[in-house]
Amino acid sequence: MVVPEAAGTLLDALRDHLGVRSPKDGCSPQGQCGCCTVLVDGAPRVACVTPVRRVAGRSVTTLDGLPADQRAAWADAFCATGASQCGFCTPGIIVRLAGLRAKDPQADDAAVGRSLAAHLCRCTGWRTIHEAWAAVRDGRPKGSRDLEAASRRATIEGRTPQQVGHEVALGEGGFADDGAPADALVAVPDGQGGWAVGETLAAARATAGKVQGRRTTVPVEPPLALPDGDWAVTLRTSWVEPAYLETDASWCAPGRVPASPLGNGGAFGGKVHSPVADAARLLADAHGRAVRVLLSREDTVRLGPKRPPIAVGMRSDGTGVLRAVRTPGLADVVRAIAPTITLEEVDVPGPPTSMDARAAGWAELALLRAGLAGVAGAVRSPDGAVAEASVADGRIEVRVACGDPLDEVVLRSYCIGAAHMAFGWVTSEGLAVDGDGAVHDLTIRSFGVVLALDTPEIDVEIVHDDGPPVNGSDAVFVAVATALWVERGCPPDLPDTVRARRGGSR
C-alpha cells in the first residue's frame, strides 16, 4: 500500500493507513513516552514526531516486523520476568532493546538504563525490564507457568480484568483503539465539554484547535493550607497525575456496545469512570458510523481524576484535622480508618479528584501515623494484605503477605511497580495547577515519573501463605511511601522536592 505524504506522521501512517497497531500512541504529538518507537534503517525513532515524508525510501521496522525468532524471544523474556503488565509501553521498549542488541548484544545494565531513558513505563518499576534484557542476552530458557493463575493475580493487583501472556508483550493486550475499524470517525474533546469530530485524528484535533501540551515553569505547590493547631506532625500533598500510559480511548459502532477503555489493566483507578465509552456510543448513534473517541495526553491530564490533595495536622494522641479537596467517598474512608480525625472538605479549583486513586486517603493517614510513631512499621491494607518496607543505602526492601501468590513473577512485578510509584509520589511527582485550577504540566515528562536510571534497587520478598489471594501491591505502595517519608525525616510537603526548591534541608 502506498502511503500519501499527507498521512502526516509516521505513527499516523502506520496505525491509521497501514493498520499496523503494535506502535502505540501514549502522548502524540509530544514525542516523550517512547510507546511509538520504531526502527528507521535500524535506528530507534519515535514515530509520532517523524513526518512520514522523512522516511520515504527508508526501511521502517515495527515490533511486528522483527524476525519471528527475535519477536518470540522478546515475548518469552518479557512474559517470564513480568516485564510487561498492561503492555502498552512494551512494543516500543522491545523495539528499542532490539535496536540496542543489534549494536551491542552484551550491553550491561547501565547501557540498558540509558537506552530506556527514552521511554516511560508506569506499571513495572523497570527492574523486570532489565531482567528481560538479560534473559534475551543470556539466552535463558523459559520456565513453564500457569498463565491462567498469573492472569488471576494480575486481575487482583490491577483491580480489573487483566491477562498475562506473550500476546500482552507483543502489544496485543486488547487496547480499545487497536480494534477500531479503519473507516471510523475520530472524536476528541473540543475544550467546551463536547466533542470535535473528524475523518482522521489530525482533522478532529484541527477542529478542536488543539495545541501541544508543554511543561511550564509554574511550580508544584500543595493547594491547601494547614489547619490552625498545635500539631505533632503535618503533611500537605499536591495534585498528582496517575500517568497511565494508554490514554482513555474507546470506539463504538451504531447500536453496539462500546470498547472498554480498560484494555488490559485498571490504570491505577484512573479510568474507572472514563467518559469515552458513553461518548463513543452516543456519537456513533448520532453519526450513523463507527466513532473512535480518543483523549490526548493533555486531555487526560486536564480531565482525568487525581488523588485528593490534603493538608493535615495530627496531635500526638492521634486526634487532628484533615483538610482535603472535596471528593465523594473521602468521608467514608476517614471515618473507617481514622475516626479521631476531623475532616474538613474544601472546594478548590483544579482537576477532578477521586477516591479510585491508589490507596487514596489510607496512604496519607498511614504516613502520619508512622510520623507520630517515628518508625515505619508494617501496614495492613483494607484488603487484608500486610506489607513492610525499609530503605537503606539507596535500596528499597519490601516484604508482602497477600494470601496465595498464585504467580510469584506477576506478584513481584506488581510490587516492584508499586514501590516505584511510591518512590515517585514521595520524591518527585506533582502537577503544577494555578489558582484558577488550570493544569500547567501537560506533557508526560512533566509529571515527575521516575526514569529507569533514577530508580533505586527494589527487592521484594513474598511471604508464603495459603490464604485467599488479595491485592498486595497497594499495601506495598503504602509501606514503601511510609518508609521513604520517615527515612527522609517526615517532610511536611509532598513531593519532597517542594522543600528542596525552597532551600529546606534534610
Ligand code: FES
Ligand atoms: S506516542 Fe510517540 S513518544 Fe509518545
Ligand code: FES
Ligand atoms: S507495562 Fe509499561 S506502562 Fe504498563
